[in-house]
Amino acid sequence: MADALKIGIAGLGTVGASLVRIVQERQEMLATTCGRAIEIVAVAARDRNRDRGVDLSKAAWYDNAVALASEADIDVFVELMGGAGGPAHASVKSALNRGIHVVTANKALLSAHGIELAGIAEERGALLNYEAAVAGGIPVIKALRESMTGNSISRVYGIMNGTCNYILTQMEKEGLSFEDCLKEAQRLGYAEADPAFDIEGNDTAHKLSILTSLAFGTAIAADDIYLEGITNISIEDIHAAADLGYRIKLLGVAQRTESGIEQRVHPTMVPYESVIAQVDGVTNAVAIESDILGELLMVGPGAGGNATASAVLGDIADIAKSRPGAQHVPAFGRPAAALLPYKRARMRSHEGGYFIRLKVLDRTGVFASIAAHMAENDISLESIMQHSKHYMDAAEPKTIILVTHATFEASVREAISSIKGEGYLVGEPQVIRIERPKP
Ligand SMILES: NC(=O)C1=CN([C@@H]2O[C@H](COP(=O)(O)OP(=O)(O)OC[C@H]3O[C@@H](n4cnc5c(N)ncnc54)[C@H](O)[C@@H]3O)[C@@H](O)[C@H]2O)C=CC1
Ligand SMILES: N[C@@H](CC=O)C(=O)O
Ligand code: NA
Numbered sequence: 001m002a003d004a005l006k007i008g009i010a011g012l013g014t015v016g017a018s019l020v021r022i023v024q025e026r027q028e029m030l031a032t033t034c035g036r037a038i039e040i041v042a043v044a045a046r047d048r049n050r051d052r053g054v055d056l057s058k059a060a061w062y063d064n065a066v067a068l069a070s071e072a073d074i075d076v077f078v079e080l081m082g083g084a085g086g087p088a089h090a091s092v093k094s095a096l097n098r099g100i101h102v103v104t105a106n107k108a109l110l111s112a113h114g115i116e117l118a119g120i121a122e123e124r125g126a127l128l129n130y131e132a133a134v135a136g137g138i139p140v141i142k143a144l145r146e147s148m149t150g151n152s153i154s155r156v157y158g159i160m161n162g163t164c165n166y167i168l169t170q171m172e173k174e175g176l177s178f179e180d181c182l183k184e185a186q187r188l189g190y191a192e193a194d195p196a197f198d199i200e201g202n203d204t205a206h207k208l209s210i211l212t213s214l215a216f217g218t219a220i221a222a223d224d225i226y227l228e229g230i231t232n233i234s235i236e237d238i239h240a241a242a243d244l245g246y247r248i249k250l251l252g253v254a255q256r257t258e259s260g261i262e263q264r265v266h267p268t269m270v271p272y273e274s275v276i277a278q279v280d281g282v283t284n285a286v287a288i289e290s291d292i293l294g295e296l297l298m299v300g301p302g303a304g305g306n307a308t309a310s311a312v313l314g315d316i317a318d319i320a321k322s323r324p325g326a327q328h329v330p331a332f333g334r335p336a337a338a339l340l341p342y343k344r345a346r347m348r349s350h351e352g353g354y355f356i357r358l359k360v361l362d363r364t365g366v367f368a369s370i371a372a373h374m375a376e377n378d379i380s381l382e383s384i385m386q387h388s389k390h391y392m393d394a395a396e397p398k399t400i401i402l403v404t405h406a407t408f409e410a411s412v413r414e415a416i417s418s419i420k421g422e423g424y425l426v427g428e429p430q431v432i433r434i435e436r437p438k439p
Helices: 014-025 027-034 067-070 086-097 109-126 140-147 162-174 178-187 202-216 233-245 305-321 366-378 407-420
Strands: 005-010 037-046 060-062 077-078 100-104 153-159 246-257 258-272 285-288 296-302 351-360 381-388 399-402 432-433
Touching: 005 067, 005 086, 005 305, 014 027, 014 305, 014 407, 027 037, 037 305, 037 366, 067 077, 067 086, 077 086, 077 305, 086 109, 100 109, 100 305, 109 202, 140 202, 140 285, 140 296, 153 202, 162 178, 162 233, 162 246, 162 285, 162 296, 202 246, 202 258, 202 351, 202 399, 233 246, 233 351, 233 432, 285 381, 296 305, 351 366, 351 407, 366 381, 366 399, 366 407
Parallel strands: 005 037, 005 077, 037 060, 077 100, 258 432
Antiparallel strands: 153 246, 153 285, 246 258, 285 296, 351 399, 351 432, 381 399
């Protein structure tokens, strides 16, 4: 049997501790499948005395992750600390510069520095593997980077944040508050160290930027993503969506359009009968539409210690099985220098259906005025209805809900701006985009 693969792990939180436990519990199975043992020879974490329920007595302890990456006698550096810059960036860079393979679950890091790191990995003949960084345990990186080579991809989209999907599901099905659902997602180990990254949509944007690069062969363009999180979604929206035959999901969508590539992250209404609408809790789903394969839909655990560690372990096993000196798959599917410039399609030219909820003063002519502003902007309505608990009370604002046929984002913004100018609107309108999967 070949020499053991020596790994050093930086970060022993939810994912790191799960990984150590699994590697230790499955030593024999891993040695047989990989053809060599996998040994954890070094670890770096902040608190040496914390009980993580794993045996770390045989691993060298480093207080500094960068020191581990730059000095330890290891074959693979596993980065599980998190953060786009700081020690995560410095340690990964340092390991790659030494020609040491890297496995990371850190999408924030890759979204910010992925191309730079991929370039170093190529130069130094090292692998940069990151399956866990997008949609947790779902093998979407492998699918795009390897299995779908040769396909021309037109759209990739999905539910990529377990925390948000868990919150939206629990709010709808258990009637719990947003705050309580978020606390539970944190307790279960799904949320980021700063959960604002989850609920504001940044985490989905990080993941989407990686998928866009893999799908379209373009440089990562994380700053060009239209971004809306779920903090603005109320239980009233969830119920109104259900009444209309939709469910609300936080989707990341990247698609080729005539003017460029559209990247957007926002709460989205999806038809109740679609597969994606039925994806609940921490489960993620990623759909890839391409010319040769057609539509591929992958559904599975998107966050949590075990699901994530499973993907990290798969990446480590790939390295254990790789032949020394063999040509490696480039981190983003093609050499970093061959990635194309990203051409952004502007959000104003996005075309799709819209759900619009307006609170209005109960005045004569309001209904007609709203319909007129929609018509002026060439927006064709699928439905318009009034919702109110207070039909008999003229002093109470009324809720009007519109669902449009496919139209342009610019038209919707224009119509809403005109409606705002009429003086009968109460508060801000709620606008939720509708996504209809290919029939
Ligand atoms: N928890 C999940 O479900 C998933 C997490 N990820 C990613 O995996 C990575 C780790 O996530 P979790 O384990 O959930 O986070 P965590 O917060 O539970 O663990 C991170 C650990 O790294 C340690 N750490 C931070 N800075 C350090 C430093 N400079 N030196 C040594 N240790 C340091 C922290 O003390 C903490 O124990 C993150 O990049 C996260 O985005 C990816 C997919 C799913
Ligand atoms: N916080 C993330 C963890 C996995 O990437 C999520 O909730 O999906
Ligand atoms: Na994955």
